[in-house]
Amino acid sequence: MSATKWVLGISSFYHDAAAAIVRDGEIVAAAQEERFSRKKHDPRFPVHAINYCLEEAMVEPDDLDAVAFYDNPLLTWDRVVKNCMQAGAPGAEQFAKASRSVLGIKMWVADQVEKAIGTLGKAGKVLFCEHHMSHAASCFYPSPYEEAAVLTLDGVGEWATTTLGMGRGSKIELLQEIDYPHSLGLLYSAFTHFCGFKVNSGEYKLMGLAPYGVPKYVDAIKEHLIDIRDDGSYRLDLDYFSYVAELAMTGEKFANLFGGPAREQESRITRREMDLAASIQAVTNEVVLKIGKHLRKTTGARYLTMAGGVALNCVANGLLLREGTFDGLWIQPAAGDAGGAVGSALAVTHQYFGLPRAERRPGEDDQRGSYLGPKFESFEIQSFLDEAKLPYEHIEDADERAAALASLLDDGKVIGFFSGRMEFGPRALGARSIIGDARKSDTQQTMNLKIKYRESFRPFAPSVLRERVSEYFDMDCDSPYMLLVAPVKEDRCTKMSKPVQELGEDMLSIVNEARSDIPAITHVDYSARIQTVRAEDHPEYHRLIEAFRKRTGYGVIVNTSFNVRGEPIVCTPQDAYRCFMRTEMDALVLEDCVLHKAQQPAFQDDENWRQQYDD
Amino acid sequence: MTTDKHDAELVRFFNDHVLPIAEKAKAKGDVFPMHPDPSLPTYWIDRTKKTPSKADFEEPSMRTPEELAAKLAAMWKARGDLELAALAPQLQTLAADLKRAHQKQDDVSPFIYMMY
Numbered sequence: 001m002s003a004t005k006w007v008l009g010i011s012s013f014y015h016d017a018a019a020a021i022v023r024d025g026e027i028v029a030a031a032q033e034e035r036f037s038r039k040k041h042d043p044r045f046p047v048h049a050i051n052y053c054l055e056e057a058m059v060e061p062d063d064l065d066a067v068a069f070y071d072n073p074l075l076t077w078d079r080v081v082k083n084c085m086q087a088g089a090p091g092a093e094q095f096a097k098a099s100r101s102v103l104g105i106k107m108w109v110a111d112q113v114e115k116a117i118g119t120l121g122k123a124g125k126v127l128f129c130e131h132h133m134s135h136a137a138s139c140f141y142p143s144p145y146e147e148a149a150v151l152t153l154d155g156v157g158e159w160a161t162t163t164l165g166m167g168r169g170s171k172i173e174l175l176q177e178i179d180y181p182h183s184l185g186l187l188y189s190a191f192t193h194f195c196g197f198k199v200n201s202g203e204y205k206l207m208g209l210a211p212y213g214v215p216k217y218v219d220a221i222k223e224h225l226i227d228i229r230d231d232g233s234y235r236l237d238l239d240y241f242s243y244v245a246e247l248a249m250t251g252e253k254f255a256n257l258f259g260g261p262a263r264e265q266e267s268r269i270t271r272r273e274m275d276l277a278a279s280i281q282a283v284t285n286e287v288v289l290k291i292g293k294h295l296r297k298t299t300g301a302r303y304l305t306m307a308g309g310v311a312l313n314c315v316a317n318g319l320l321l322r323e324g325t326f327d328g329l330w331i332q333p334a335a336g337d338a339g340g341a342v343g344s345a346l347a348v349t350h351q352y353f354g355l356p357r358a359e360r361r362p363g364e365d366d367q368r369g370s371y372l373g374p375k376f377e378s379f380e381i382q383s384f385l386d387e388a389k390l391p392y393e394h395i396e397d398a399d400e401r402a403a404a405l406a407s408l409l410d411d412g413k414v415i416g417f418f419s420g421r422m423e424f425g426p427r428a429l430g431a432r433s434i435i436g437d438a439r440k441s442d443t444q445q446t447m448n449l450k451i452k453y454r455e456s457f458r459p460f461a462p463s464v465l466r467e468r469v470s471e472y473f474d475m476d477c478d479s480p481y482m483l484l485v486a487p488v489k490e491d492r493c494t495k496m497s498k499p500v501q502e503l504g505e506d507m508l509s510i511v512n513e514a515r516s517d518i519p520a521i522t523h524v525d526y527s528a529r530i531q532t533v534r535a536e537d538h539p540e541y542h543r544l545i546e547a548f549r550k551r552t553g554y555g556v557i558v559n560t561s562f563n564v565r566g567e568p569i570v571c572t573p574q575d576a577y578r579c580f581m582r583t584e585m586d587a588l589v590l591e592d593c594v595l596h597k598a599q600q601p602a603f604q605d606d607e608n609w610r611q612q613y614d615d
Numbered sequence: 616m617t618t619d620k621h622d623a624e625l626v627r628f629f630n631d632h633v634l635p636i637a638e639k640a641k642a643k644g645d646v647f648p649m650h651p652d653p654s655l656p657t658y659w660i661d662r663t664k665k666t667p668s669k670a671d672f673e674e675p676s677m678r679t680p681e682e683l684a685a686k687l688a689a690m691w692k693a694r695g696d697l698e699l700a701a702l703a704p705q706l707q708t709l710a711a712d713l714k715r716a717h718q719k720q721d722d723v724s725p726f727i728y729m730m731y
Contacts, residue, residue, distance in 0.1 A: 075675075075690075077687070084633065086647060092626045092630055100621060100625070104710075107677065107683055111718075231657050235648065347667075351667060
């Protein structure tokens with residue numbers, strides 16, 4: 001009898017619901033619900049993602065050995081009740097809202113699973129994994145390491161907000177934790193809110209804003225908001241935050257500390273927000289670096305694995321790597337709650353069923369480049385294009401195709417690039433990407449304002465040939481998931497007319513200052529958020545960048561996610577075509593079919609999509 | 616039961632049953648630490664349970680409000696929260712109502728909050 005174990009992992013009800021399917025510890029498929037529902041950060045039970053995972057794995061629901069859920073709703077309820085108790089009389093409103101959410105929905109995961117797939121699998125019950133163990137499993141098990149320290153950092157799980165652990169073989173031990181309401185993730189989110197960005201989606205913007213500012217509020221933050229110990233442990237002063245007593249992140253005392261009320265969303269970003277962003281980033285860096293040292297000391301581990309929403313802070317990650325505390329660092333690319341689907345399935349596989357972890361291959365992880373989502377074959381795409389009578393060029397020869405696309409990029413064209421299995425996690429990695437020429441000084445502005453329709457200050461990331469990364473950046477290691485920031489090589493940098501912090505508040509003029517010979521991906525602090533590309537992970541994408549290098553001498557291009565502001569990254573060819581036609585992209589690549597904007601018929605767009613996609 | 620009626624009932628339950636427990640607890644101090652504490656050498660909490668057992672994976676699995684009440688009572692008793700454990704039967708009734716109400720909704724409930 002086969003000992004194969006199929007485990008379906010699910011995360012949902014908070015943000016970024018997702019499903020994953022694992023066979024004997026191998027991640028077969030994973031996807032976020034938002035990609036199918038087209039609702040950004042969709043928290044709903046991930047019916048579409050589950051169906052996709054089962055189809056991809058060709059598994060019938062009855063054949064599942066178990067269904068795993070990524071947190072423990074009983075412990076969450078304990079926290080909710082005690083939070084409302086701490087709030088006292090004002091906690092009544094929170095209690096009512098939370099009760100409807102937790103007692104009405106989140107407790108009944110098994111009902112939702114049964115409704116979605118008609119069974120609970122062979123286990124006959126849903127298995128639940130503690131939230132931070134799901135995160136820990138999501139980073140340790142797929143990592144290249146036989147042994148590694150584990151750090152999980154997020155807003156809040158059940159109670160824990162930060163955990164430290166150690167993974168060995170198929171065993172993970174969580175050793176220490178910090179509990180709610182003390183949370184580095186919630187601290188960062190409080191500043192995200194205060195600076196006028198949305199909590200849970202704006203944290204990345206705040207990180208991008210930080211290099212424009214001076215960290216002048218660090219002392220105030222450390223004096224009033226957070227006490228940081230040498231071992232990286234920390235505690236917040238909740239007098240400055242509102243989330244215990246009400247449905248808000250910050251209150252009057254917080255505002256008074258930083259010279260006035262929070263910035264209104266979409267209003268002009270001022271020097272204060274830039275400085276606040278720089279300051280909270282500096283504090284985050286300090287905590288992460290101190291925790292890293294503490295973990296190394298207490299576990300003796302040479303390697304570190306990380307997950308949880310804060311692990312998407314690639315600035316802190318890059319510093320941690322450069323600090324040299326660990327010999328290697330692996331971060332789950334779906335570090336937020338979506339990754340909990342993978343983690344819970346892996347935890348059940350190895351910890352509940354006791355299956356051994358596969359032998360590690362040096363330098364190779366089990367994340368498959370995070371290309372874990374749906375793929376569309378050329379015949380399906382051609383069928384769609386033919387049916388819709390859309391003009392396209394079918395270039396079957398891969399080298400010819402790469403050369404043609406390299407030529408378009410060299411001409412300054414911006415291309416929607418749809419190739420292979422969709423990425424799992426928030427970053428586009430060349431499967432659902434918009435790409436451009438990193439050498440052009442106007443690429444950042446064009447892509448932000450005419451294609452992504454997003455804030456002008458936001459930087460773009462480079463995709464660079466792995467074998468040539470050190471020609472462009474002060475880094476020579478793998479960064480396949482765009483989770484590490486490193487400086488652009490000094491000899492490529494151009495001195496700006498003034499230090500960025502002295503360039504006033506006109507962000508567009510700051511962005512337009514030349515900074516290097518690859519300005520489109522050089523942030524104002526001369527850093528870049530790097531994706532290294534290997535031929536073995538995504539041959540088509542690697543071939544394209546190599547063709548661009550042969551043509552121009554540059555083995556690096558701009559890569560941003562294939563979507564507009566507030567829209568989930570495209571999933572299907574239809575999504576891609578719609579996004580292509582709604583923006584000023586010049587060309588669209590759907591596998592081996594190339595579409596040119598100038599040749600397309602007028603696009604009938606009935607949807608008010610700019611309002612539909614709420615950022 | 617409508618949304619408003621649910622809210623009113625939940626608020627009443629909180630005020631009548633949870634708040635008195637909270638006030639008693641808070642008379643002795645905060646329910647959980649709210650401020651830094653210079654007397655502590657570290658803020659790290661050592662975990663007593665470092666790896667989950669099979670039972671830990673199965674424990675939160677439940678299908679009925681009766682099971683929920685039993686599990687809540689057991690959890691709170693184990694944590695020394697005896698007064699909360701005594702509320703389990705009333706929470707069972709509330710949960711049954713809320714579960715029924717949600718089952719009638721086809722679309723996502725608006726009552727999903729990141730903190731809960």
